[in-house]
Amino acid sequence: GQRVLALVAPLAATYLAVGAVSFVAPPRQSAAPARQLATMEASLSAAAPMAAAMGLLALPEASHAMGWEAAVVGPLGLINTGLNAYKFCLGIYALMSWLFAFGILEQGNEIVQKVQGALSSIIDPVLNPLRALIPALFGFDISFMVLWFVLEQAQAAAVGIALGALTWNAASSMDYYY
Numbered sequence: 001g002q003r004v005l006a007l008v009a010p011l012a013a014t015y016l017a018v019g020a021v022s023f024v025a026p027p028r029q030s031a032a033p034a035r036q037l038a039t040m041e042a043s044l045s046a047a048a049p050m051a052a053a054m055g056l057l058a059l060p061e062a063s064h065a066m067g068w069e070a071a072v073v074g075p076l077g078l079i080n081t082g083l084n085a086y087k088f089c090l091g092i093y094a095l096m097s098w099l100f101a102f103g104i105l106e107q108g109n110e111i112v113q114k115v116q117g118a119l120s121s122i123i124d125p126v127l128n129p130l131r132a133l134i135p136a137l138f139g140f141d142i143s144f145m146v147l148w149f150v151l152e153q154a155q156a157a158a159v160g161i162a163l164g165a166l167t168w169n170a171a172s173s174m175d176y177y178y
Contacts, residue, residue, distance in 0.1 A: 072165040076158045083155045086122070087148065093119040094144055 096116055099105040105112055130143035 069165045069168070073162045076162040076165075080155055080158045080162075083151050083158070087151050089119055089122055090144070090148060090151070093123050 092115075096105060096112075096119070100107060107113065107116070127143050127147060130146055131141065134143045134146055136142070
């Protein structure tokens with residue numbers, strides 16, 4: 001193991017010093033004295049962790065290797081996840097309101113009050129402006145459905161932009177247009 005390290009570490013250090021250009025190793029010396037080899041192995045065993053760490057640092061990061069697409073797709077993925085979480089909260093909020101209306105859930109329950117309060121603090125600031133603009137239809141509050149539709153459209157736009165970024169310039173190597 002140490003002899004392999006003794007051969008690889010100088011090559012890695014030279015590779016890093018030259019800067020990722022093509023490199024041809026110098027010819028090996030066939031008759032190295034045992035004492036010189038032991039000294040070289042001892043010095044290289046101390047330098048091996050540093051050379052290994054430098055070698056790891058020379059690898060490109062995924063965002064650099066992928067290009068600008070990662071800068072577009074990553075944030076849009078977070079937006080899509082956030083919209084999914086908000087729609088989940090909106091669904092639970094609507095389900096709880098229906099369960100209250102039919103008398104299945106009691107508002108006196110402490111856990112129900114905490115969950116309803118948390119969901120109200122998240123959803124009511126968005127629903128209240130919609131409720132002011134959209135009147136109730138035959139006694140039904142349709143602002144919930146309008147908000148759900150808006151969230152669906154926002155998610156579709158985010159996914160469409162992300163897929164467009166991933167497939168942008170994908171057909172440049174193929175000639176579809178003559």
